[in-house]
Amino acid sequence: PNGPWFSSTTSVDGNYMGDGYFFYPGPAVNKPLSSLRLETIRDGIEDYELLYRLNELVRARPDAAAETVALAREVLKVRPPVSKNLREFDRDGKHMDAERRVIAELIGKLSQ
DSSP states (O other), X not given: OOSSOOOSSBOTTSOBOGGGOSEEOOSSTTOOEEOHHHHHHHHHHHHHHHHHHHHHHHHHOTTSOHXXXXXXXXXXXXXXXXXXSXXXXXXXXXXXXXXXXXHHHHHHHHHO
């Protein structure tokens, strides 16, 4: 890219080293572009915040409907379609998106 940046993909000895970058030079000077890595980290932080909030509500609302609390506790364990282990997980995001909707609905129900 044009601009005041040096190449972010090569080191002094010519080896590629761009894997750790969170943003890259954009097409306009002084307008960086976020990386997929940075956006994925942001998504993970947002997921953590949703799960944290759901957990807080489950603890604060033991009097809520038993079915709602049971589902919330199940979701907080991270269900297998989202992630079975570190090697088997939702690779296209469909299950995670569906789980986010469930979490949002549970937060809504438990917030009333």
